[in-house]
Amino acid sequence: MTNYRHQTVMQVRANRDITLPQLQHLLATDNEDEVKELFAQAREVADSVYGKKVFLRGLIEISSHCKNDCLYCGLRRSQTDAVRYRLTDKEILDSCAKGYRLGFRTFVLQGGEDAWFDDTRMVRIVGEIRRNYTDCAITLSLGERSAESYQRLFDAGANRYLLRHETADAAHYARLHPSDMSFNNRMQCLETLKRIGYQVGCGFMVGSPFQTVETIYKDLQFIRTFQPHMVGIGPFIPAHGTPFAGEPQGSVETTLRLLSIIRLLHPHVLLPATTALGTLHPIGRERGIMAGANVVMPNLSPLEHRKDYAIYDNKICTGDEAAECRNCTEYRMRAIGYETVVERGDYKSA
Ligand code: 5AD
Ligand code: FES
16 A cells, blocks of 8 residues: 555655645655655655766855845854855966876865956956867856846856845845845846856755745755756754844754755756755765765865855855865765766756
């Protein structure tokens, strides 16, 4: 007899859709068998598309300066004790060279919204990476920019762009951000990036203040309709000195369940097991993979700046050399039966 309690998981998988009551149920259930089944079904779907492979992305954190004041972020402009740094062109290119030797075929240039990295500078850097590494994907994660800027960076050789939508509920968005940031503009940026031809990643924090099952439901429906190539989710982790410093951290369990649900809704999506997940649990990233994720993003930033890219407190991997992170990741993935591969790891369309 089919266990009636596992019907929800099978329905979500078959329909590639979820209802609000189903979501409420899957996030609330304390039936361990059912949760195991959710993870197993999601893992099976990921394996059917991408096999027993985990894709690596080398993360280069190019600037800790940010003009924004997001209430949750340790690098917000009001954070007076944040250490601000910018990598030079040479430091960025050296990080890529090191990454290439270590087997990375995707470089992610991530930073706060920093006017120093204007279009001229970014086009120069992206162009240089593109010429040196024709077989690599270049991913940018530099926040909101103009359509013209996104186009110029694409023309210079960038292939992918990560811009978390943060929440698909406008009222929730307004409680996480100051009034000079606009929900509509963020959504518009995502549309623009897709229209230009980027592989686009959206995403949100799990357990951010004021998040409800209803706002998560909107996030999932947004993912279903927008069909991003990537989705980045990780638990909210309070950052000292921010307005949300005293708020509770997000749940690892809920993050894992949501990873699985996203995999079932969108089988082809590239889904990282994030550093935030690894920060809240010693084998959080491994558990993320076992729940349906298929990407990890080891840190390639120069060691001397690592600890200063402090989006949240107690971030892992801040004291490790790039090679150590690379090897550690490979070892961790192998321990759960997955190979980290020397490939770009592009989105596989259906
Ligand atoms: N905890 C977890 N994730 C955070 N981010 C920003 N601040 C935090 C925090 N305190 C996430 C946001 C942002 C990404 C770069 O990091 O979702 O888009
Ligand atoms: Fe960075 Fe393990 S992945 S030290």
